[in-house]
Amino acid sequence: MPPRSNRRITLARRPDGIPGPDDFALREVPMPEPAEGQVLIENLYLSLDAAIRSWMKPDCSYFPPIALGEPVRSTTLGRVVASRHPDFKPGDHGVAYACGGWEDYSVVAGESLHRVEKRPGFPLHYHLSIFSAMGLTPYFGLLDIGQPKPGETALISAAAGAVGSIAGQIARIKGCRVVGIAGSDEKCRMLVEELGFDAAFNYKGKNTEQLSRDIAELCPRGVDIFFDNVGGEILDAALLNLAMFARVAFCGAIGDYTRSGPIPGPYHYWQILARCATVRGFLTLYYKDQFPAAIDEMEGWLKSGQLKFSEDISVGLESTIPSFAKLFTGENRGKLLVRLQQDRA
Numbered sequence: 140m141p142p143r144s145n146r147r148i149t150l151a152r153r154p155d156g157i158p159g160p161d162d163f164a165l166r167e168v169p170m171p172e173p174a175e176g177q178v179l180i181e182n183l184y185l186s187l188d189a190a191i192r193s194w195m196k197p198d199c200s201y202f203p204p205i206a207l208g209e210p211v212r213s214t215t216l217g218r219v220v221a222s223r224h225p226d227f228k229p230g231d232h233g234v235a236y237a238c239g240g241w242e243d244y245s246v247v248a249g250e251s252l253h254r255v256e257k258r259p260g261f262p263l264h265y266h267l268s269i270f271s272a273m274g275l276t277p278y279f280g281l282l283d284i285g286q287p288k289p290g291e292t293a294l295i296s297a298a299a300g301a302v303g304s305i306a307g308q309i310a311r312i313k314g315c316r317v318v319g320i321a322g323s324d325e326k327c328r329m330l331v332e333e334l335g336f337d338a339a340f341n342y343k344g345k346n347t348e349q350l351s352r353d354i355a356e357l358c359p360r361g362v363d364i365f366f367d368n369v370g371g372e373i374l375d376a377a378l379l380n381l382a383m384f385a386r387v388a389f390c391g392a393i394g395d396y397t398r399s400g401p402i403p404g405p406y407h408y409w410q411i412l413a414r415c416a417t418v419r420g421f422l423t424l425y426y427k428d429q430f431p432a433a434i435d436e437m438e439g440w441l442k443s444g445q446l447k448f449s450e451d452i453s454v455g456l457e458s459t460i461p462s463f464a465k466l467f468t469g470e471n472r473g474k475l476l477v478r479l480q481q482d483r484a
């Protein structure tokens with residue numbers, strides 16, 4: 140039996156810059172009841188994703204903005220505790236992609252809950268890290284949009300982050316020369332020495348011209364694939380270094396999420412025409428039908444040691460807000476998760 144009340148973190152006001160404690164409220168509310176077609180899940184883990192910051196803006200472009208006073212929308216891994224949907228029964232596990240919340244329990248539509256089961260040899264919560272957006276986003280972005288070929292050069296921004304570190308390793312697996320961009324010398328060292336990147340450089344304190352020089356030096360034959368997580372000046376510098384027929388996988392723009400007002404640039408947009416390049420945005424959720432096959436392939440790479448990743452897991456709902464801020468200060472060391480309950484699967 141679930142308890143009679145539910146703890147949740149609601150959006151108290153629209154953040155300016157990096158979200159802090161005053162932007163949220165921790166509330167205790169009556170336990171919600173699932174209506175016909177819905178299920179009640181106990182959230183075991185919350186996935187802290189950069190995109191959540193963009194949903195806090197009033198003009199979020201691809202999902203409705205999170206309303207003030209409402210729980211912060213999030214992807215969560217949950218255990219079903221009550222079901223009014225024919226496909227789920229208590230004890231089942233599922234991932235609520237972008238429809239759970241920063242709360243102990245969530246009510247979600249049964250059709251939006253993606254059933255998951257523990258894969259032998261891997262903990263259940265990998266369905267919120269490497270077998271979820273962290274792994275699937277670079278998998279589809281790099282393979283479907285990047286179309287990597289052996290010997291090509293792949294450039295990755297936010298390369299030491301959850302998504303970027305996997306994008307670079309998949310490009311390596313496919314035989315590319317891989318160059319990473321990250322926010323500290325220590326992260327750059329880790330990319331080369333631990334994850335097998337061919338080179339990496341620190342973007343901090345550099346303008347477009349300096350960034351462009353660094354890219355030109357490390358990618359002398361031009362950039363065939365740019366996997367962009369950041370936007371802004373890094374995107375502009377990459378555009379200046381595209382090889383002919385380059386592919387740009389537009390994965391995210393974390394540099395813009397904490398900005399208010401009009402977003403500047405990209406100023407070197409014209410290079411897309413000059414290099415006959417393809418720029419494609421994508422949302423991982425639209426590949427949902429292909430998730431099982433992608434996870435099978437990534438499982439193989441994990442077992443063979445070709446793919447490495449790390450998780451940055453905090454414990455308890457109260458840890459959510461300080462942990463979330465780490466995405467924008469660069470303090471996270473791997474996929475950010477919050478553990479609310481032990482998974483006993």
Ligand SMILES: NC(=O)c1ccc[n+]([C@@H]2O[C@H](COP(=O)([O-])OP(=O)(O)OC[C@H]3O[C@@H](n4cnc5c(N)ncnc54)[C@H](OP(=O)(O)O)[C@@H]3O)[C@@H](O)[C@H]2O)c1
Binds near residue numbers: 188273276
């Ligand atoms: N398209 C999709 O379906 C999809 C799905 C999931 C995620 N994404 C995108 O993937 C990207 C990475 O997200 P994530 O959740 O995996 O986070 P993450 O990469 O683990 O963490 C974010 C990293 O971004 C870097 N960063 C933060 N602010 C920056 C800035 N202003 N300029 C340059 N770098 C900055 C920081 O590293 P440094 O120390 O290197 O600065 C930070 O550690 C985001 O853009 C996100 O929106 C897209």
